Amino acid sequence: MEQSTRKWWVLITVSLAVFMAMLDITIVNVALPEIQKNFASDFSNLQWVLNAYTLVYAAMLLPVSKLGDIIGRNKVFLLGLGIFVIGSLASGLAGSDLWLNIFRGFQGIGGAAMMSLSLTILTSSFPEKQRGLALGIWSSAVGLAISGGPLIGGILVDSMGWRSIFLVNIPFGILAILFGIFFIQESKRNRNEKIDFLGFVLSTVLIFTIIFALIQKEMNDKYLWTDWHILSLLGLSIILLIAFIMTERTVKQPMIELSIFRNRSFNGANIAAFMLGAGLYGGFTYLTILMQNYMGYSAYETGVKMLLISGFTLILGPLAGMISGKIGNRWLISGALLIGAIGILVIRHMIKVPFAWSYLMPGFVLLGISNGLVNPPISNVAMSAVDKKHVGMASGILNVFRQVGISFGVVMLGIKLTEGYNSLLDKPIMEIQNIDPELKNQMLDVFHKAGAFAGSQIFDSKQAEAFKQMPAYEDVKNIVFSAFNAGMKDVSLLIAIFLLIGAVAGAVLIKKKRIVE
Template sequence: MEQSEKTSAKSWWVLVAVCLGVFMSLLDVTVVNVALPSIQKNFNTSFSNLQWIINAYTLVYAVMLLLVSKLGDLFGRKLMFNITLTIFTLGSLACSMATSNLMLVIFRGVQALGGAGLMSLSMSIVAATFSGKARGLALGVWGSVADLSTALGPLVGGILVQAFNWRAIFLVNVPVGVLALIMSIAFIRESEKIHNESIDFLGMLISTVMVFLLILGLIQKENHYDYSWTNWHVSSLIIGGIVLIIVFIVLESKLKNPMIDLSIFKNRGFVGSCIAAFALGGGLYAFFTYLTILLQNYMGYSALQTGIRQLLISGFSLVLVPVAGMLSDRIKPKYMISGSLIVAGCGMLIAHTTLGFSATWTVLIPAFILFGISNALVNPSISNAAVSSVLPQQIGMSSGVVNVFRQFGTSFGVVILGLTLTDAYHSHITSGLNKITQLPAHAKDGLTKGLFAAGPFSGKAVLNSPRAQELHQLPFFDKISDVVTHAYYYGMHNVLLTCATLFIAAGVICFFLFESKKRVD
């Protein structure tokens, strides 16, 4: 056994060490967003090039989750955790010293390689270090740190960029990484390695390329809203990824020592954990992207003010840490996970009802509370259910798979929610401008094309651009501005309905997938 029934004080230092790593790796998913304007000005680069600073991290991160988990099982989780922690820390230092956009994109990929290991291995290390009720509490803390790091990204980024410059968002990781590495070496106990097992190199290669193609296809769709799903830039990647999934399943089912033991998917509880993780990524973490744009670009809050307001959601992770951990051990996942997902769905429906064309965020407070409660309760429950439903030697593999589902759900959600929002945005831009009879036809056509090309994120920026200054002199400019604002709000209503549907459907499915009987550690 990799853990004893009695939890020692040293075990809690292990939790501190891995949580430091998780905090850094997930913080860097969102912290860079608020620094993009400064980076663009510094490197004088285009917005499409700038997007790859985010996409490079997302792509490499998703690709490496499964691979690093398997390497941890083969060669030791502590060894691989320390290696990936070192890679992440050095990658952060390199990012802070980048002298061009291309260098920064490359070093972000290096960062993500380390970040994927920190996320995936940390969950399996926590699960193997703790047992019984202590495991539920520890995974609750781990999940809460993961929630907080993602939500605090814009706030931390805003503070660092405002106080120093964009390089500070990467440089701050270096001392934290060094501290985490020292603690990891001192406190983490090496896991039992899998001996006398042939390494499934082909499975590793196929799984890596498979995830790469699927995520890259979604990124292509996200970056080019004018591309249809049948556009070869998108469809070739998605179809290639699906074909490799089939090849991977066939291959793994025939090997004696596969990269992923597909028998874990015969466990209904594990499948439920994967579905819940996908729904959480697609329904909440992807939603944060569009919520942030609403608060900043349309309600007019700064990055720092937006981050502070979103603390109402992430703050529950801190408050409910002990409660979530204990409840995930005492309440059956059949009720805990499905109930938490449905609570999030209800929050989306409440936001859909209360969100008018108000310029204040206070109408969203009831929904924010439900988002926070749901997120704080469901994350540790998913982790606990996933590792409790498999054999001890499958913990590393199961944590990697669940994290891939969560990350893929986030990437998929960003694209689907983006398409949902953009369709409504375009429709209401067209109908709204057509109602302004004073606007000349040629000006209407030019403005429509400009707003469509910029996309919903930059609608307000188009109106405030130098090329649109003439519009400000028009007596009906306020009507034009209202059309753009209302179009985004209409889009957000569709996004909220989509998220609510996803959460409620996933909650119902999970209710029937999870067994009613008590789990056995």
């Protein structure tokens, strides 16, 4: 097959792979209630269905990138696809929540290989003139998977049950493996290069520790940052980082060539990716909670609404890739993140109780435009800012920054939401007339324990059964919704700050042309 035709099949293959890898981060959310019923799981075990995949996925991004450079990118990419398919099958057949969590972690190894190696394979398959378009289409697959997960998950769970969200990966995964075997050419191996085992271990444990500390904070909102559960992990991560840097400076063939961080454009792209993950992708979690738990939309309806964001990705992703060379990656990245910041501030300005879709729609349009425009130039900058021999390494680093950013954003935004929710809950309820003070304290205890995420569900629970007999029941419900609204306004402001930091970093650090330093 001619190279001019083969490269487009390569694009189809890697886009299919990254779509599955990123989809498995978001699709599980809507299946959690069904999984909980099936296994009678407690909330802590249930959260690990999400976190096991994310934790292993993030920790393995750098090692698999380096492994691809050493033994061959296509080999590692296809191995990752195979692991992902096996992990999906095992997850779909899991007989307990413990085994499901284990298989999800195994699945994360494959997801990391697919995601990290895909960028490297694309970069080497397309000439520089067409690379922007290819990365734009690749980014469309990523964006569609992240924002389309609730819709796809809702359809599958409602029609075929929760196991289908894993089993559906099998035919598509096998198809991607066959495409990879036939169309992706193996990269040249550096037979003189050896694996930096110490750097391998230190980098993996470092990223694992950082993500695990953030997960601990997310799962236990009562933990302060100074709690030993959190502080010990963060302290260990600092020690590991210092050890990793010292190791990489002394070994002959390091896991990461630290000199690539001297390139301002590369640093700008990574900061932008981190802030994009923390702001936009981390914010998706709370927009979903708003629509499902407070506006009463089903998982399917929420997914349909989120298409307003993901739909722009399909159109603008390839377009952004094509025009980035004309207007410059720097201004495209900064402009897209600025549009996203404006979009979330529009939502902050408009939302009020009772919540309505019309308050979200204008902001969703701007967030969709931002999401569609920003990923291709970020990837383009990171991959073109380094020497060709370091593109695998650059891909792994960029994906780590994006994924750690998402985890960081989910935690920080969750803290902000809870703080805003709690600050406007106690006093208004205590000021309600004609309610026994003991019942008020009982209500506050129920609402605080349920947390800001509960929404309408708490009023349908057995704990809140007595509240429905009160004359002021609707007033209490309005107070809870207003408290969540206050928290969402705080969340929206923090999302905007994250996106603005990314926009400024892009404008200041990213240079117009590639400069290898």
